[in-house]
Amino acid sequence: xxxxxxxxxxxxxxxxxxxxxxxxxxxxxxxxxxxxxxxxxxxxxxxxxxxxxxxxxxxxxxxxxxxxxxxxxxxxxxxxxxxxxxxxxxxxxxxxxxxxxxxxxxxxxxxxxxxxxxxxxxxxxxxxxxxxxxxxxxxxxxxxxxxxxxxxxxxxxxxxxxxxxxxxxxxxxxxxx
Numbered sequence: 001x002x003x004x005x006x007x008x009x010x011x012x013x014x015x016x017x018x019x020x021x022x023x024x025x026x027x028x029x030x031x032x033x034x035x036x037x038x039x040x041x042x043x044x045x046x047x048x049x050x051x052x053x054x055x056x057x058x059x060x061x062x063x064x065x066x067x068x069x070x071x072x073x074x075x076x077x078x079x080x081x082x083x084x085x086x087x088x089x090x091x092x093x094x095x096x097x098x099x100x101x102x103x104x105x106x107x108x109x110x111x112x113x114x115x116x117x118x119x120x121x122x123x124x125x126x127x128x129x130x131x132x133x134x135x136x137x138x139x140x141x142x143x144x145x146x147x148x149x150x151x152x153x154x155x156x157x158x159x160x161x162x163x164x165x166x167x168x169x170x171x172x173x174x175x176x177x
Contacts, residue, residue, distance in 0.1 A: 007127075007158075008127065008130065008155070008156060008157055008158045009124060009127045009156055009157050009158070010157070010158045011082060011084065011157055011158070011159075011160075011163055012082055012124070015080075015081070015082045016037060017034065017037045017038065017041065017080070017081040017082065017083070018081075018082050018163075020033050020034040020037060021034050021163060021166050021167050022159070022162070022163065022166070024166050024169075024170060025162055025165075025166045031166075031169075031170065031173070034166075034167075034170045035170050035173050035174055037081075038081065038170055038171065038174050039174050039175065039176050041077055041080050041081050042077070042174065042176045043176060044077075044080075045073050045074075045076050045077035045080070046073055046098065046099035047073050047074055047077040047096070047098075048096070048097040048098075048099075048176055049090075049094045049095070049096055049171050049174070050094060050095050050097060050174075050176070051093060051094060051095075051171075051172055052093060052094065052095055053095075069098065069104070070114060070117070070118075073098070074114065074118070075117075075118050075121070075122060078115070078118045078122070079118075079122050079123075082123075083167065084115065084119075084147070084153070084157070084163075085147075085153075085164055085167060085168070086108075086112075086147050086148060086149050086150045086152065086153045086164070087106070087107070087108030087109065087110075087111040087112050087147060087148050087149065088108055088148065088149035088150055089149075089150055089153075089164045089168060090111065090168070091105060091106065091107070091108055093168070093172070094171060108148050108149065109144050109148060110144075111147065112143075112144030112145060112146065112147035112148045113144040115142070115144075115147040116141070116142035116143050116144050116146060116147060119142040120141045120142050123142075126139075126140060126141060126142045126146065126156075127156055128140075130155050130156055131152075131155050131156070132155075136152075136155075150164065
């Protein structure tokens with residue numbers, strides 16, 4: 001039996017960054033505020049998302065999963081910004097650096113796993129009844145594949161395309177560290 005189709009989830013517009021990103025699609029003033037909020041969050045949590053090649057970086061031997069970096073830096077950053085973007089959207093144009101300039105850029109799959117771990121611990125439950133396959137429609141926790149690429153995220157969230165395009169534009173405009 002196929003579960004009844006449910007509504008797409010809405011990104012949490014009570015989160016200041018999410019709210020202003022949706023406004024930023026139509027307002028230069030809101031775009032500037034979204035940029036300011038993102039720069040502050042990156043500095044506060046020392047999680048730096050920079051366009052490819054914009055800054056020298058060190059290859060990292062640090063394992064993000066085992067070092068506590070996810071719990072102490074990335075997850076608080078995600079809780080503040082709700083920067084829910086697919087691996088394909090984010091990691092085709094950005095590097096992820098720690099405060100020492102070490103490259104923490106994940107693969108699309110690893111990003112999906114990190115985002116799913118954060119979402120299962122700190123965010124909303126995964127919507128059910130949506131998607132093209134039985135696995136996609138099944139009631140289950142978030143998994144890496146849910147955040148792997150835009151195709152998989154788009155059917156889960158209202159206005160994901162607008163959100164992603166504007167959030168990526170904001171990230172490209174940021175001036176950190």
